[in-house]
Amino acid sequence: MTDPATKSPHPGAEPESFVFDPESDAVIDKILKKYPPHRQASAVLPLLDLAQRQMKRQTGSAWVPRVAMDAIAARLGMPPIRVYEVATFYFMFNTRPVGKWHLQVCTTTPCWLRGSDAVVETCKRVTGIRHFGETSADGLFTMNEVECLGACVNAPILQVDDDFYEDMDAATTEKLLDALRRDAPPPPGSMIGRQASAPEGGPITLTTLDFAAGSAPQGGE
Amino acid sequence: MAKVTVDGIEVEVPNGASVLQAAELAGKEIPRFCYHDRLSVAGNCRMCLVEVEKSPKPVASCAFPVADGMVVKTDSPMVRQARRGVMEFLLINHPLDCPICDQGGECDLQDQSMGYGMDHSRYRENKRAVRDKNLGPLVKTVMTRCIQCTRCVRFASEIAGVPELGATARGENMEIGTYVERALSSELSGNLIDICPVGALTSKPYAFIARSWELKKTDSIDVFDAVGCNIRIDARGPEVLRILPRLNEDVNEEWLGDKSRFAVDGLKRRRLDRPWVRKDGKLVPASWREAFTAIADQVTARDPARIGAIAGDLCDAESMLALKDLMAALGSPNLDCRQDGARLDATRRDFYVFNTTIAGIEDADAILIIGANPRREAPVLNARIRKRWLAGEIGIAAIGTPAELTYPVEWLGNSPQILAELRRGDLPFAKMLREAKRPMIILGQGALRRADGSSVLVAAWALAAECGALSADWHGFNVLHNAAARVGALDLGFLPGAGGKDVTGMMQGGADLLWLLAADEIDMAQIGADTFVVYQGHHGDRGAARADVILPGAAYTEKSGTYVNTEGRVQRGEFAIFPPGEAREDWRILRAFAEVLGHRLPYDDLTALRQRLAAVAPVFGRIDDLPRRGAVDLTPPVGDPEALGTEPFVPAVMNYYQTDPISRASPTMAACTATYYPSIAEAAE
Numbered sequence: 009m010t011d012p013a014t015k016s017p018h019p020g021a022e023p024e025s026f027v028f029d030p031e032s033d034a035v036i037d038k039i040l041k042k043y044p045p046h047r048q049a050s051a052v053l054p055l056l057d058l059a060q061r062q063m064k065r066q067t068g069s070a071w072v073p074r075v076a077m078d079a080i081a082a083r084l085g086m087p088p089i090r091v092y093e094v095a096t097f098y099f100m101f102n103t104r105p106v107g108k109w110h111l112q113v114c115t116t117t118p119c120w121l122r123g124s125d126a127v128v129e130t131c132k133r134v135t136g137i138r139h140f141g142e143t144s145a146d147g148l149f150t151m152n153e154v155e156c157l158g159a160c161v162n163a164p165i166l167q168v169d170d171d172f173y174e175d176m177d178a179a180t181t182e183k184l185l186d187a188l189r190r191d192a193p194p195p196p197g198s199m200i201g202r203q204a205s206a207p208e209g210g211p212i213t214l215t216t217l218d219f220a221a222g223s224a225p226q227g228g229e
Numbered sequence: 230m231a232k233v234t235v236d237g238i239e240v241e242v243p244n245g246a247s248v249l250q251a252a253e254l255a256g257k258e259i260p261r262f263c264y265h266d267r268l269s270v271a272g273n274c275r276m277c278l279v280e281v282e283k284s285p286k287p288v289a290s291c292a293f294p295v296a297d298g299m300v301v302k303t304d305s306p307m308v309r310q311a312r313r314g315v316m317e318f319l320l321i322n323h324p325l326d327c328p329i330c331d332q333g334g335e336c337d338l339q340d341q342s343m344g345y346g347m348d349h350s351r352y353r354e355n356k357r358a359v360r361d362k363n364l365g366p367l368v369k370t371v372m373t374r375c376i377q378c379t380r381c382v383r384f385a386s387e388i389a390g391v392p393e394l395g396a397t398a399r400g401e402n403m404e405i406g407t408y409v410e411r412a413l414s415s416e417l418s419g420n421l422i423d424i425c426p427v428g429a430l431t432s433k434p435y436a437f438i439a440r441s442w443e444l445k446k447t448d449s450i451d452v453f454d455a456v457g458c459n460i461r462i463d464a465r466g467p468e469v470l471r472i473l474p475r476l477n478e479d480v481n482e483e484w485l486g487d488k489s490r491f492a493v494d495g496l497k498r499r500r501l502d503r504p505w506v507r508k509d510g511k512l513v514p515a516s517w518r519e520a521f522t523a524i525a526d527q528v529t530a531r532d533p534a535r536i537g538a539i540a541g542d543l544c545d546a547e548s549m550l551a552l553k554d555l556m557a558a559l560g561s562p563n564l565d566c567r568q569d570g571a572r573l574d575a576t577r578r579d580f581y582v583f584n585t586t587i588a589g590i591e592d593a594d595a596i597l598i599i600g601a602n603p604r605r606e607a608p609v610l611n612a613r614i615r616k617r618w619l620a621g622e623i624g625i626a627a628i629g630t631p632a633e634l635t636y637p638v639e640w641l642g643n644s645p646q647i648l649a650e651l652r653r654g655d656l657p658f659a660k661m662l663r664e665a666k667r668p669m670i671i672l673g674q675g676a677l678r679r680a681d682g683s684s685v686l687v688a689a690w691a692l693a694a695e696c697g698a699l700s701a702d703w704h705g706f707n708v709l710h711n712a713a714a715r716v717g718a719l720d721l722g723f724l725p726g727a728g729g730k731d732v733t734g735m736m737q738g739g740a741d742l743l744w745l746l747a748a749d750e751i752d753m754a755q756i757g758a759d760t761f762v763v764y765q766g767h768h769g770d771r772g773a774a775r776a777d778v779i780l781p782g783a784a785y786t787e788k789s790g791t792y793v794n795t796e797g798r799v800q801r802g803e804f805a806i807f808p809p810g811e812a813r814e815d816w817r818i819l820r821a822f823a824e825v826l827g828h829r830l831p832y833d834d835l836t837a838l839r840q841r842l843a844a845v846a847p848v849f850g851r852i853d854d855l856p857r858r859g860a861v862d863l864t865p866p867v868g869d870p871e872a873l874g875t876e877p878f879v880p881a882v883m884n885y886y887q888t889d890p891i892s893r894a895s896p897t898m899a900a901c902t903a904t905y906y907p908s909i910a911e912a913a914e
């Protein structure tokens with residue numbers, strides 16, 4: 009039976025073909041070794057991630073086209089639809105092209121209470137994006153709303169590609185976007201200079217102990 | 230075994246059974262949407278909630294295993310409350326469009342909302358809307374109605390073996406579809422319509438045609454392949470509107486092939502509704518009397534030894550017996566039912582039937598398919614082979630043109646010589662076949678309708694005997710037929726008598742008068758130019774185009790007929806609607822014509838004819854009674870097993886959707902051909 013014509017869900021953007029490049033291939037070999045034969049389908053998540061990263065390297069846009077999902081299905085010996093299901097289930101896989109920088113704003117309760125609305129508004133104002141899921145006209149930014157990123161201590165969070173920018177407000181967001189536009193992303197982390205998730209303005213507990221002098225409390229005494 | 234008490238009734242169920250199965254055993258009906266006995270358990274609709282003593286919450290009975298001493302309540306206030314809650318959630322996004330929904334009247338959701346639904350909705354938000362999907366020319370989708378039970382997804386990947394459907398995205402955005410918007414490439418896709426508990430998947434050709442309660446339902450037997458699927462004909466007035474499968478665990482379980490289900494619109498097109506007689510090279514309408522006179526004039530003028538009869542693929546046994554009796558009365562030995570010239574040996578029944586039986590496939594542990602594509606020739610039987618493969622520990626190999634059969638097959642090559650190699654033990658699969666306890670050999674018509682067909686038959690029998698497929702309790706030699714009429718005709722002996730001619734012998738002027746009983750699959754160009762052709766059938770197809778006299782007969786929905794499937798199972802289909810116009814039941818036509826010639830066939834009604842049928846071949850006296858049998862007599866069929874040719878096997882069915890006059894007249898089947906076999910559709914234009 010001949011294959012009925014298949015349609016791409018995103019005509020136009022869809023590349024003609026997708027082949028894993030040598031850089032991805034090297035990683036795939038390592039990943040596949042983790043799973044026994046006949047259980048290779050378990051590698052679908054890491055392979056989707058690899059495909060997305062390769063697309064970023066090759067085209068500047070981190071997304072997984074359908075041809076890439078088909079390539080993964082063939083590689084892992086699973087029906088293509090099973091890969092489509094996984095890829096569309098996880099928010100982290102973009103099944104349509106995104107901008108060069110993928111802005112993922114957390115708007116879940118803690119971030120929202122700490123001012124994520126201002127972050128969203130600033131992103132919209134600076135990039136010209138009108139709503140979540142849109143890519144800016146210059147193709148540089150795509151903004152998405154995400155659920156809790158698990159860094160509530162430093163809320164609100166703006167994730168750019170893989171990096172967390174924390175303790176955001178309107179001003180720092182604007183500065184960050186300007187830096188991204190200049191292709192000079194600042195180091196990730198807190199934007200108000202706190203160390204990891206330590207209290208703002210420095211530690212407020214255990215301040216009397218001098219760790220360097222070796223007087224840290226010993227357990228059990 | 231575990232003892233479980235369901236609503237005070239104590240039942241004993243095997244360990245590992247689900248609470249739902251225990252409840253069914255106790256006679257308690259549990260509402261369900263996602264659970265289906267023949268599919269894997271998903272447990273996602275939550276409608277089957279029951280109360281289990283000592284469990285703090287209601288449990289989903291379909292996915293909850295029984296434990297010894299469990300006390301289950303299926304109708305407590307807690308259960309009813311829980312199911313009402315589930316129903317309310319299901320109805321949140323389900324549109325209230327029952328009045329325009331084709332599922333209306335036979336909808337699980339509609340029925341169960343009578344029991345567990347609220348009289349009003351508390352939901353004030355917008356309902357979600359989902360874009361409809363394209364699943365091809367047979368299945369219509371209204372995806373907003375989908376309750377995401379995933380039965381269709383599981384059917385496609387488990388039963389049909391085409392893992393093309395899936396649930397993409399998640400949460401409120403979850404949608405069922407193929408993601409790539411392509412037609413589902415399965416010959417069993419119509420069953421999606423049956424298993425969908427709501428109106429999300431409905432029949433495209435039947436859309437907005439009728440309501441289920443308007444239809445007259447008649448039990449019948451499918452004739453589009455030789456499996457003999459049990460069907461229900463739904464008719465309204467003079468029209469057959471749809472065909473649905475009927476449960477028969479031994480034959481089709483509850484499935485039906487797409488051709489059998491959707492070719493019904495062919496029953497209303499290109500029908501022969503009055504007799505025609507060729508005058509001066511043109512067919513002109515005639516009365517029955519004129520037609521009979523025209524034939525009688527010819528018959529009396531001819532030498533009986535030069536009169537022949539060929540029975541078609543869709544014939545009921547009754548009409549074939551009447552034709553055989555007519556030929557006997559005329560004194561003609563020229564009879565044949567093998568339109569394709571298959572070299573079948575009818576001297577013993579187990580040479581030409583599917584001895585293992587369809588249900589028996591599930592006991593086989595090695596299968597060799599020779600010159601057949603069961604997916605195209607008998608999709609429901611193919612699903613049974615897939616079911617066997619899913620159960621594990623089986624080797625399946627095939628000789629023929631490689632094709633996707635929905636289960637992994639080792640393609641040994643495409644030459645009859647492979648059979649000889651297997652017998653010599655040259656191939657690795659030969660070892661597997663020999664070591665198997667219950668090996669099965671399936672011989673297709675593609676392997677038999679060729680010059681060396683009888684050698685292939687004998688060689689396959691010999692291989693079966695050598696690998697232990699023929700024992701007292703297991704018969705592993707199987708012939709897969711494509712024509713619903715074939716086994717019945719062979720049982721009746723609708724074959725050349727002493728000195729009689731076969732189909733080839735009757736061609737090229739080998740007969741002066743040829744009676745074609747719905748025989749359309751022979752090459753009409755081969756019939757001699759001077760041969761007087763009588764075509765008795767229901768469709769204006771190839772045979773009618775060549776005919777000198779056309780006698781309008783009845784299609785399978787229009788007569789009560791007996792059919793023998795490829796297993797040798799005798800089944801009876803009932804009359805659903807009247808034949809169109811002046812068309813008549815075929816045996817009556819033959820009986821009436823014999824009378825014109827002065828030969829009185831010894832039956833005046835169907836009962837007498839069926840008594841005669843059982844007298845000619847006792848199997849016809851045992852309706853739907855097919856005991857499993859072993860091989861008793863190991864004498865091989867006639868032929869030389871060494872005279873195998875080298876020509877590759879050619880598939881017997883190229884286009885699943887158009888194999889007979891009815892499906893060729895069906896616009897739906899034409900649309901399927903265009904979708905699934907674009908090259909064949911183009912060539913036909």
